Amino acid sequence: xxxxxxxxxxxxxxxxxxxxxxxxxxxxxxxxxxxxxxxxxxxxxxxxxxxxxxxxxxxxxxxxxxxxxxxxxxxxxxxxxxxxxxxxxxxxxxxxxxxxxxxxxxxxxxxxxxxxxxxxxxxxxxxxxxxxxxxxxxxxxx
Numbered sequence: 001x002x003x004x005x006x007x008x009x010x011x012x013x014x015x016x017x018x019x020x021x022x023x024x025x026x027x028x029x030x031x032x033x034x035x036x037x038x039x040x041x042x043x044x045x046x047x048x049x050x051x052x053x054x055x056x057x058x059x060x061x062x063x064x065x066x067x068x069x070x071x072x073x074x075x076x077x078x079x080x081x082x083x084x085x086x087x088x089x090x091x092x093x094x095x096x097x098x099x100x101x102x103x104x105x106x107x108x109x110x111x112x113x114x115x116x117x118x119x120x121x122x123x124x125x126x127x128x129x130x131x132x133x134x135x136x137x138x139x140x141x142x
Contacts, residue, residue: 024123031088032130035119038087039094040134042080043115046098047138049079050111054140055104068105072098080115089117105140112137 050067053075057066067073076098081091095116102109116133 028121028123031122032119032132035087035089035117036132036134038084038089039115039117039132041086042083042094043113043134043136045083046076046080046113046115047111047136050076050098050105050113051138051140052142054109054142055106056142066105068098068111069100069103071100072096076113080113084115084117089119093118107140107142109140110137111140 050073053065053067055066055069057064065075067075077096080094080096084091084094095118097112097114099112100109101112105111112135114133114135116131119130119132121128
């Protein structure tokens with residue numbers, strides 16, 4: 001009669017280890033996609049805000065006033081931080097660039113927003129630092 005208890009224990013530990021690694025990978029990729037979606041949505045929403053808050057609005061710092069034409073206007077940065085806050089990320093690590101390439105926020109002029117976030121993995125099994133970024137452009141309408 002053979003005793004195979006050691007072989008069964010070894011096979012179970014190997015399969016259990018690989019299963020845990022695979023589950024951690026799935027969680028990590030899901031979290032990375034969530035952070036990327038928040039970064040992309042915040043860039044897209046910031047451009048949307050900038051194109052409807054051009055020079056035809058009154059100037060000022062209120063939420064409904066004109067944004068720009070200076071780079072990184074406070075209203076657009078607030079929109080970016082609000083949308084980025086929907087994901088598990090630290091908004092103070094966001095690298096944001098809001099530019100008006102022609103130096104004007106008049107209707108018909110372009111606006112560009114770039115948002116980059118240095119993603120840090122939740123687990124140390126996948127020690128990769130990835131910079132997730134998104135850029136969006138639009139033409140000011142109002």
